[in-house]
Amino acid sequence: MTIQDILEFTKQNNIPTINDEAWELLKNTLLNNQPKSILEIGTGSGYSAAKILECVRTYTYLDKISFTTIEIDPDRFELSMGNLKALGLYQNAEMILDDAAAILGQYVLENRLFDLVFLDGAKGQYINYLPQILKILPIGGIMFCDNLSFHGLAKSGKDAYHKMRTIAVNLQKFQKAILKSPQLKCKIFEAGNDHVAICQKNLKNGKI
Numbered sequence: 001m002t003i004q005d006i007l008e009f010t011k012q013n014n015i016p017t018i019n020d021e022a023w024e025l026l027k028n029t030l031l032n033n034q035p036k037s038i039l040e041i042g043t044g045s046g047y048s049a050a051k052i053l054e055c056v057r058t059y060t061y062l063d064k065i066s067f068t069t070i071e072i073d074p075d076r077f078e079l080s081m082g083n084l085k086a087l088g089l090y091q092n093a094e095m096i097l098d099d100a101a102a103i104l105g106q107y108v109l110e111n112r113l114f115d116l117v118f119l120d121g122a123k124g125q126y127i128n129y130l131p132q133i134l135k136i137l138p139i140g141g142i143m144f145c146d147n148l149s150f151h152g153l154a155k156s157g158k159d160a161y162h163k164m165r166t167i168a169v170n171l172q173k174f175q176k177a178i179l180k181s182p183q184l185k186c187k188i189f190e191a192g193n194d195h196v197a198i199c200q201k202n203l204k205n206g207k208i
Protein backbone atom coordinates (compact mmCIF):
# COMPACT_ATOMS: atom_id res chain seq x y z
CA MET A 1 0.00 0.00 0.00
CA THR A 2 1.26 3.48 -0.94
CA ILE A 3 -0.11 7.00 -0.58
CA GLN A 4 -0.85 6.88 -4.32
CA ASP A 5 -3.11 3.86 -3.69
CA ILE A 6 -5.13 5.95 -1.22
CA LEU A 7 -5.48 8.67 -3.84
CA GLU A 8 -6.71 6.17 -6.46
CA PHE A 9 -9.26 4.82 -3.98
CA THR A 10 -10.54 8.30 -3.14
CA LYS A 11 -10.97 9.10 -6.83
CA GLN A 12 -12.93 5.91 -7.45
CA ASN A 13 -15.11 6.50 -4.41
CA ASN A 14 -15.65 10.25 -4.65
CA ILE A 15 -13.90 11.04 -1.40
CA PRO A 16 -12.49 14.57 -1.38
CA THR A 17 -8.74 15.12 -0.91
CA ILE A 18 -6.41 18.07 -1.02
CA ASN A 19 -5.52 18.81 -4.67
CA ASP A 20 -1.93 18.74 -5.98
CA GLU A 21 -1.54 22.52 -6.09
CA ALA A 22 -2.85 23.03 -2.56
CA TRP A 23 -0.63 20.21 -1.37
CA GLU A 24 2.46 21.93 -2.87
CA LEU A 25 1.54 25.05 -0.89
CA LEU A 26 0.96 23.06 2.30
CA LYS A 27 4.20 21.14 1.81
CA ASN A 28 6.19 24.37 1.41
CA THR A 29 4.47 25.82 4.48
CA LEU A 30 5.47 22.75 6.47
CA LEU A 31 9.05 22.82 5.21
CA ASN A 32 9.45 26.56 5.78
CA ASN A 33 7.96 26.62 9.28
CA GLN A 34 8.73 23.10 10.53
CA PRO A 35 5.80 22.96 12.96
CA LYS A 36 6.18 20.57 15.90
CA SER A 37 2.47 20.30 16.68
CA ILE A 38 -0.04 19.98 13.86
CA LEU A 39 -3.82 19.78 13.93
CA GLU A 40 -5.81 18.65 10.90
CA ILE A 41 -9.56 19.28 10.84
CA GLY A 42 -11.14 16.80 8.40
CA THR A 43 -9.19 13.55 8.06
CA GLY A 44 -11.19 12.14 5.14
CA SER A 45 -9.41 9.07 3.80
CA GLY A 46 -6.17 9.91 5.60
CA TYR A 47 -4.54 10.98 2.32
CA SER A 48 -3.42 14.42 3.50
CA ALA A 49 -2.53 13.04 6.94
CA ALA A 50 -0.16 10.56 5.28
CA LYS A 51 1.31 13.28 3.03
CA ILE A 52 1.84 15.58 6.02
CA LEU A 53 3.55 12.88 8.08
CA GLU A 54 5.78 11.88 5.17
CA CYS A 55 6.74 15.53 4.70
CA VAL A 56 7.40 16.11 8.41
CA ARG A 57 9.66 13.07 8.31
CA THR A 58 11.98 14.99 5.98
CA TYR A 59 12.77 17.64 8.63
CA THR A 60 12.46 15.79 11.93
CA TYR A 61 11.78 12.42 13.53
CA LEU A 62 8.08 11.66 13.74
CA ASP A 63 8.32 10.89 17.45
CA LYS A 64 9.49 14.48 18.01
CA ILE A 65 6.22 16.02 16.78
CA SER A 66 2.53 15.68 17.53
CA PHE A 67 0.01 15.23 14.75
CA THR A 68 -3.69 15.23 15.56
CA THR A 69 -6.50 14.74 13.06
CA ILE A 70 -10.26 14.97 13.60
CA GLU A 71 -12.99 13.30 11.54
CA ILE A 72 -16.73 13.29 12.21
CA ASP A 73 -17.76 10.49 9.84
CA PRO A 74 -17.29 7.00 11.36
CA ASP A 75 -16.81 5.29 7.96
CA ARG A 76 -14.11 7.76 6.92
CA PHE A 77 -12.54 7.48 10.35
CA GLU A 78 -12.28 3.68 9.94
CA LEU A 79 -10.97 4.06 6.40
CA SER A 80 -8.32 6.60 7.39
CA MET A 81 -7.25 4.53 10.38
CA GLY A 82 -6.82 1.48 8.13
CA ASN A 83 -4.86 3.53 5.62
CA LEU A 84 -2.48 5.01 8.18
CA LYS A 85 -2.00 1.56 9.71
CA ALA A 86 -1.18 0.10 6.30
CA LEU A 87 1.40 2.84 5.74
CA GLY A 88 2.96 2.31 9.17
CA LEU A 89 2.01 5.84 10.25
CA TYR A 90 -0.82 5.11 12.67
CA GLN A 91 1.39 5.26 15.76
CA ASN A 92 2.41 8.81 14.79
CA ALA A 93 -1.12 10.16 14.59
CA GLU A 94 -3.64 11.00 17.26
CA MET A 95 -6.87 10.19 15.43
CA ILE A 96 -10.10 11.56 16.84
CA LEU A 97 -13.63 10.59 15.81
CA ASP A 98 -15.73 13.58 16.81
CA ASP A 99 -17.12 16.93 15.78
CA ALA A 100 -14.24 19.36 15.34
CA ALA A 101 -16.29 22.10 17.03
CA ALA A 102 -16.42 20.12 20.27
CA ILE A 103 -12.74 19.20 20.17
CA LEU A 104 -11.68 22.77 19.41
CA GLY A 105 -13.70 23.93 22.42
CA GLN A 106 -11.92 21.35 24.56
CA TYR A 107 -8.47 22.45 23.34
CA VAL A 108 -9.30 26.07 24.15
CA LEU A 109 -10.24 25.07 27.72
CA GLU A 110 -7.05 23.02 28.04
CA ASN A 111 -4.92 25.85 26.59
CA ARG A 112 -3.55 23.35 24.10
CA LEU A 113 -1.63 25.06 21.30
CA PHE A 114 -0.79 23.96 17.76
CA ASP A 115 1.97 25.42 15.60
CA LEU A 116 -0.05 24.66 12.48
CA VAL A 117 -3.78 24.09 11.95
CA PHE A 118 -4.80 22.60 8.62
CA LEU A 119 -8.45 23.53 8.18
CA ASP A 120 -10.11 21.09 5.79
CA GLY A 121 -13.41 20.05 7.40
CA ALA A 122 -16.93 21.28 6.68
CA LYS A 123 -16.44 24.45 4.63
CA GLY A 124 -19.55 26.16 6.00
CA GLN A 125 -18.12 25.79 9.51
CA TYR A 126 -14.80 27.59 8.96
CA ILE A 127 -16.31 30.88 10.11
CA ASN A 128 -17.56 29.26 13.34
CA TYR A 129 -14.19 27.65 14.08
CA LEU A 130 -12.21 30.87 13.63
CA PRO A 131 -12.48 32.27 17.19
CA GLN A 132 -11.33 28.96 18.66
CA ILE A 133 -8.54 28.44 16.15
CA LEU A 134 -7.19 31.89 17.00
CA LYS A 135 -7.00 30.79 20.63
CA ILE A 136 -5.10 27.57 19.95
CA LEU A 137 -2.48 29.22 17.71
CA PRO A 138 0.61 30.63 19.40
CA ILE A 139 2.16 33.84 18.06
CA GLY A 140 3.77 32.81 14.77
CA GLY A 141 1.39 29.84 14.44
CA ILE A 142 -0.03 29.07 11.01
CA MET A 143 -3.58 28.43 9.87
CA PHE A 144 -3.73 26.81 6.43
CA CYS A 145 -7.27 26.81 4.98
CA ASP A 146 -8.18 24.68 1.97
CA ASN A 147 -11.07 25.17 -0.51
CA LEU A 148 -11.78 28.84 0.04
CA SER A 149 -13.66 29.00 -3.25
CA PHE A 150 -16.39 26.48 -3.04
CA HIS A 151 -16.83 25.44 -6.66
CA GLY A 152 -19.75 23.49 -7.96
CA LEU A 153 -23.07 24.92 -6.97
CA ALA A 154 -25.45 21.98 -6.83
CA LYS A 155 -26.77 20.80 -10.13
CA SER A 156 -29.49 18.74 -8.57
CA GLY A 157 -32.41 19.80 -6.46
CA LYS A 158 -33.40 22.95 -4.66
CA ASP A 159 -32.37 21.74 -1.19
CA ALA A 160 -28.88 20.88 -2.38
CA TYR A 161 -28.63 24.27 -4.08
CA HIS A 162 -29.64 26.03 -0.89
CA LYS A 163 -27.06 24.08 1.12
CA MET A 164 -24.26 24.93 -1.33
CA ARG A 165 -25.26 28.57 -1.34
CA THR A 166 -25.08 28.69 2.45
CA ILE A 167 -21.60 27.18 2.34
CA ALA A 168 -20.46 29.69 -0.29
CA VAL A 169 -21.84 32.61 1.75
CA ASN A 170 -20.17 31.33 4.92
CA LEU A 171 -16.86 30.95 3.09
CA GLN A 172 -17.10 34.55 1.89
CA LYS A 173 -17.72 35.66 5.48
CA PHE A 174 -14.73 33.60 6.59
CA GLN A 175 -12.46 35.11 3.95
CA LYS A 176 -13.48 38.64 4.90
CA ALA A 177 -12.97 37.87 8.59
CA ILE A 178 -9.45 36.47 8.20
CA LEU A 179 -8.36 39.29 5.92
CA LYS A 180 -9.49 41.96 8.33
CA SER A 181 -8.42 40.21 11.54
CA PRO A 182 -5.73 42.21 13.35
CA GLN A 183 -4.49 38.92 14.81
CA LEU A 184 -3.66 37.41 11.44
CA LYS A 185 -1.53 38.11 8.43
CA CYS A 186 -3.11 36.17 5.54
CA LYS A 187 -2.34 35.54 1.92
CA ILE A 188 -4.72 33.91 -0.53
CA PHE A 189 -3.26 31.66 -3.24
CA GLU A 190 -4.75 30.01 -6.29
CA ALA A 191 -4.64 26.24 -6.01
CA GLY A 192 -5.97 24.44 -9.08
CA ASN A 193 -9.64 25.33 -9.45
CA ASP A 194 -9.76 26.63 -5.89
CA HIS A 195 -7.97 28.90 -3.43
CA VAL A 196 -6.21 28.42 -0.13
CA ALA A 197 -5.45 30.92 2.62
CA ILE A 198 -2.22 30.80 4.56
CA CYS A 199 -2.40 32.90 7.71
CA GLN A 200 0.09 33.58 10.45
CA LYS A 201 -0.94 34.76 13.89
CA ASN A 202 0.88 37.95 14.74
CA LEU A 203 -0.99 39.34 17.74
CA LYS A 204 -2.06 37.72 20.96
CA ASN A 205 -5.34 39.53 21.46
CA GLY A 206 -7.61 41.70 19.42
CA LYS A 207 -10.83 41.48 17.54
CA ILE A 208 -11.22 38.74 14.96
Ligand SMILES: C[S@@+](CC[C@H](N)C(=O)[O-])C[C@H]1O[C@@H](n2cnc3c(N)ncnc32)[C@H](O)[C@@H]1O
Pocket residue numbers: 016017018041042043044045046047048049070071072073076098099100101120121122125
Ligand atom coordinates in the same frame (compact mmCIF):
# COMPACT_ATOMS: atom_id res chain seq x y z
C1 LIG B 1 -12.24 17.62 2.29
S1 LIG B 1 -12.43 16.23 3.33
C2 LIG B 1 -10.85 16.05 4.07
C3 LIG B 1 -9.81 15.66 3.09
C4 LIG B 1 -8.48 15.32 3.73
N1 LIG B 1 -7.97 16.38 4.55
C5 LIG B 1 -7.49 15.01 2.62
O1 LIG B 1 -6.99 15.95 1.99
O2 LIG B 1 -7.23 13.82 2.39
C6 LIG B 1 -13.35 16.91 4.66
C7 LIG B 1 -13.64 15.93 5.79
O3 LIG B 1 -14.12 16.66 6.90
C8 LIG B 1 -15.04 15.86 7.58
N2 LIG B 1 -15.89 16.71 8.42
C9 LIG B 1 -17.00 17.39 8.07
N3 LIG B 1 -17.53 18.03 9.12
C10 LIG B 1 -16.71 17.76 10.16
C11 LIG B 1 -16.73 18.14 11.54
N4 LIG B 1 -17.71 18.93 12.03
N5 LIG B 1 -15.76 17.68 12.34
C12 LIG B 1 -14.76 16.89 11.84
N6 LIG B 1 -14.71 16.49 10.56
C13 LIG B 1 -15.66 16.93 9.73
C14 LIG B 1 -15.81 15.16 6.46
O4 LIG B 1 -16.47 14.00 6.93
C15 LIG B 1 -14.71 14.90 5.45
O5 LIG B 1 -14.20 13.59 5.57
